[in-house]
Amino acid sequence: xxxxxxxxxxxxxxxxxxxxxxxxxxxxxxxxxxxxxxxxxxxxxxxxxxxxxxxxxxxxxxxxxxxxxxxxxxxxxxxxxxxxxxxxxxxxxxxxxxxxxxxxxxxxxxxxxxxxxxxxxxxxxxxxxxxxxxxxxxxxxxxxxxxxxxxxxxxxxxxxxxxxxxxxxxxxxxxxxxxxxxxxxxxxxxxxxxxxxxxxxxxxxxxxxxxxxxxxxxxxxxxxxxxxxxxxxxxxxxxxxxxxxxxxxxxxxxxxxxxxxxxxxxxxxxxxxxxxxxxxxxxxxxxxxxxxxxxxxxxxxxxxxxxx
Amino acid sequence: xxxxxxxxxxxxxxxxxxxxxxxxxxxxxxxxxxxxxxxxxxxxxxxxxxxxxxxxxxxxxxxxxxxxxxxxxxxxxxxxxxxxxxxxxxxxxxxxxxxxxxxxxxxxxxxxxxxxxxxxxxxxxxxxxxxxxxxxxxxxxxxxxxxxxxxxxxxxxxxxxxxxxxxxxxxxxxxxxxxxxxxxxxxxxxxxxxxxxxxxxxxxxxxxxxxxxxxxxxxxxxxxxxxxxxxxxxxxxxxxxxxxxxxxxxxxxxxxxxxxxxxxxxxxxxxxxxxxxxxxxxxxxxxxxxxxxxxxxxxxxxxxxxxxxxxxxxxxxxxxxxxxxxxxxxxxxxxxxxxxxxxxxxxx
Numbered sequence: 001x002x003x004x005x006x007x008x009x010x011x012x013x014x015x016x017x018x019x020x021x022x023x024x025x026x027x028x029x030x031x032x033x034x035x036x037x038x039x040x041x042x043x044x045x046x047x048x049x050x051x052x053x054x055x056x057x058x059x060x061x062x063x064x065x066x067x068x069x070x071x072x073x074x075x076x077x078x079x080x081x082x083x084x085x086x087x088x089x090x091x092x093x094x095x096x097x098x099x100x101x102x103x104x105x106x107x108x109x110x111x112x113x114x115x116x117x118x119x120x121x122x123x124x125x126x127x128x129x130x131x132x133x134x135x136x137x138x139x140x141x142x143x144x145x146x147x148x149x150x151x152x153x154x155x156x157x158x159x160x161x162x163x164x165x166x167x168x169x170x171x172x173x174x175x176x177x178x179x180x181x182x183x184x185x186x187x188x189x190x191x192x193x194x195x196x197x198x199x200x201x202x203x204x205x206x207x208x209x210x211x212x213x214x215x216x217x218x219x220x221x222x223x224x225x226x227x228x229x230x231x232x233x234x235x236x237x238x239x240x241x242x243x244x245x246x247x248x249x250x251x252x253x254x255x256x257x258x259x260x261x262x263x264x265x266x267x268x269x270x271x272x273x274x275x276x277x278x279x280x281x282x283x284x285x286x287x288x289x290x291x292x293x294x295x296x297x298x299x300x301x302x303x304x305x306x307x308x
Numbered sequence: 309x310x311x312x313x314x315x316x317x318x319x320x321x322x323x324x325x326x327x328x329x330x331x332x333x334x335x336x337x338x339x340x341x342x343x344x345x346x347x348x349x350x351x352x353x354x355x356x357x358x359x360x361x362x363x364x365x366x367x368x369x370x371x372x373x374x375x376x377x378x379x380x381x382x383x384x385x386x387x388x389x390x391x392x393x394x395x396x397x398x399x400x401x402x403x404x405x406x407x408x409x410x411x412x413x414x415x416x417x418x419x420x421x422x423x424x425x426x427x428x429x430x431x432x433x434x435x436x437x438x439x440x441x442x443x444x445x446x447x448x449x450x451x452x453x454x455x456x457x458x459x460x461x462x463x464x465x466x467x468x469x470x471x472x473x474x475x476x477x478x479x480x481x482x483x484x485x486x487x488x489x490x491x492x493x494x495x496x497x498x499x500x501x502x503x504x505x506x507x508x509x510x511x512x513x514x515x516x517x518x519x520x521x522x523x524x525x526x527x528x529x530x531x532x533x534x535x536x537x538x539x540x541x542x543x544x545x546x547x548x549x550x551x552x553x554x555x556x557x558x559x560x561x562x563x564x565x566x567x568x569x570x571x572x573x574x575x576x577x578x579x580x581x582x583x584x585x586x587x588x589x590x591x592x593x594x595x596x597x598x599x600x601x602x603x604x605x606x607x608x609x610x611x612x613x614x615x616x617x618x619x620x621x622x623x624x625x626x627x628x629x630x631x632x633x634x635x636x637x638x639x640x641x642x643x644x645x646x647x648x649x650x651x652x653x654x655x656x
Contacts, residue, residue: 020548020550024550024553025550027550027552027553028550028551028552028553030552031551031552031555032444032551032552034436035436035439035440035443035444036440036444037436038432038433038434038435038436038437038439038440039436039437039440039445039453041433041436042433042437042457042522042526043456045460045476045519045522046456046457046459046460048471048475048476049460049463049467049468049471049519050463052471052475053467053471104365104368104369107361107362107364107365107366108362108365108366108368108369110362111362111363111365111366112366114362115359115362115363116363116366121363121366121367121370122366124370125366125367125369125370127647128369128370128372128373129369130643130647131373131640131643131644131647132369132372132373134573134576134577134580134639134640134642134643134646135376135580135636135639136577136579136580136581136582136609136635136636136639137580137582138580138582138608138609138612138613138632138635139376139380139580139632139635139636139639140376142380142612142628142629142632143375143376143379143380145619145625145629146379146380146382146383146629147375147379149619150383150622150625151379151382151383156619167372167376170369174369198352198354198355199355199358199359200352200354200355200357200358200359201354203358204358221462224462225461225462227464228462228463228464228465228466228467229464229465230464230465230466230582230583230613231582231583231609231613234583234613234616235612235613235616235619256464256466256583259466259470260466260583263470263587268470268473268474270474278470279470282464282466282467282470285464285467286463286464286467289462289464293462
């Protein structure tokens with residue numbers, strides 16, 4: 001397999017013309033082997049992680065009470081109960097986060113594409129969005145703690161978590177929406193202006209609908225990502241094993257927080273109750289994220305502009 | 309639709325069309341003051357509101373970064389004033405808010421050490437994957453595989469942490485034992501401050517972190533490599549270069565800056581990774597971090613996350629916020645550098 005190049009696109013090489021020395025052949029072979037090795041090395045952890053989650057998590061998932069009950073009446077080492085409270089918390093916090101992050105992110109993206117292009121403010125904004133996307137989730141959590149809990153004196157609650165998640169979601173929404181808005185052809189905008197449509201109406205009625213499918217996909221992916229965040233939960237809300245709907249008061253569970261809580265209170269040895277709960281919750285979280293990603297693709301296809 | 313989408317540059321420039329005075333670039337309204345120039349038309353209130361709204365959002369995001377730094381600083385100052393020891397020492401006793409003692413030396417070294425171990429593993433592998441995806445893999449394989457690599461990025465980090473501790477650590481224990489036995493005379497592989505069978509070492513954490521960095525570094529590097537001018541590749545091929553020589557003479561020089569920038573973005577992510585590391589890393593009692601990869605310890609992020617119980621006291625929380633501020637500045641600098649490298653490459 002050394003010097004052979006497994007690729008049909010490459011022009012045929014006539015051996016009479018080209019004498020590849022042994023050293024070059026060897027180097028090429030070594031490089032080929034190394035690159036294929038890197039590919040394999042990357043596949044192993046991926047398959048392994050997914051396999052672990054599925055194999056270890058599958059024990060509890062098939063029972064209906066996993067989906068319809070909480071852990072409130074179940075002892076920590078008792079089999080039974082479910083993660084309904086955590087699912088509700090995860091979805092609720094994600095939803096509230098999206099309600100704030102999506103309009104904000106979308107407006108910033110519109111500003112960058114439609115109004116700000118090549119101005120200094122736009123450059124600074126783009127740069128700050130990049131920096132924001134690099135802010136570690138624990139720092140976002142500390143910021144909200146410093147603002148919400150220490151400065152404003154408000155309690156730690158589910159809403160504070162949503163606020164911290166907003167910081168993590170906004171840059172992703174801006175980036176993906178910006179990309180989608182940029183590929184909307186200028187002809188569409190110009191045609192609309194030519195008809196005397198105001199600019200803002202052009203953006204809302206022409207540009208946004210054209211880019212909508214891509215924007216929705218980006219938003220859903222961003223949402224799926226922040227739902228798996230754990231660090232803000234630790235700092236900003238306590239864990240409760242009850243179903244809790246109030247974002248502004250009291251402790252609130254979510255899947256990552258439940259995992260972390262079980263990890264701290266239960267044994268993690270294989271086959272134990274704690275192990276089943278942790279991996280059951282992990283699989284549930286992965287399933288929710290996968291479902292959101294799938295929904296993103298489907299909705300994206302549904303609202304995509306019709307092609308001829 | 310007279311030009312394919314792909315020819316437009318992401319920066320919204322002219323996208324291949326030569327700029328000329330008569331052809332307006334970009335959305336027409338970006339032309340200077342069309343409303344004023346047109347006779348009898350005025351800026352409609354809807355337009356003004358919408359423009360201010362979007363511009364305001366842009367400004368808000370800019371201010372937000374400043375606010376993060378400001379609020380962290382404001383909350384950190386009281387704790388820093390109450391601090392009995394140097395901020396750059398390595399003690400961390402924040403239990404008694406009347407007698408705070410905290411320093412970041414150890415946190416900083418462990419944070420840097422885990423990130424470096426992760427980068428040393430992730431950088432070559434990511435480079436390999438990016439080369440594989442752009443130069444070696446048949447397109448039919450490359451696309452789904454790129455998708456699968458991106459999928460890795462969607463796995464929540466708490467799951468990586470659990471997997472790393474419960475499944476990966478036992479599996480790589482023989483490897484770390486072997487490295488320790490064979491290369492123990494090199495300081496970084498010497499006996500660490502926790503027993504090898506506890507597995508919760510910087511080495512394990514670094515390997516897990518490397519897996520988490522793969523998708524970030526790979527996807528950006530791949531993007532840069534894909535933009536290698538075809539003419540250069542074909543030129544090298546025409547001169548009789550082997551596949552490796554093509555890569556070495558065209559792809560790598562072209563994509564080097566992008567690859568380094570991508571790796572630095574990965575570094576930024578590694579510095580801030582929280583929950584996975586707080587699950588894996590074990591904090592030893594007694595001996596401190598000694599620059600061996602078989603040490604335990606805590607990074608900025610994992611320290612903050614695993615001591616959230618102390619956040620009920622405002623002054624001790626201040627100590628953690630001070631640590632968080634240092635982490636913020638650290639990731640800010642790294643991301644700043646990464647973006648400038650990538651930006652330079654994109655901007656030309």
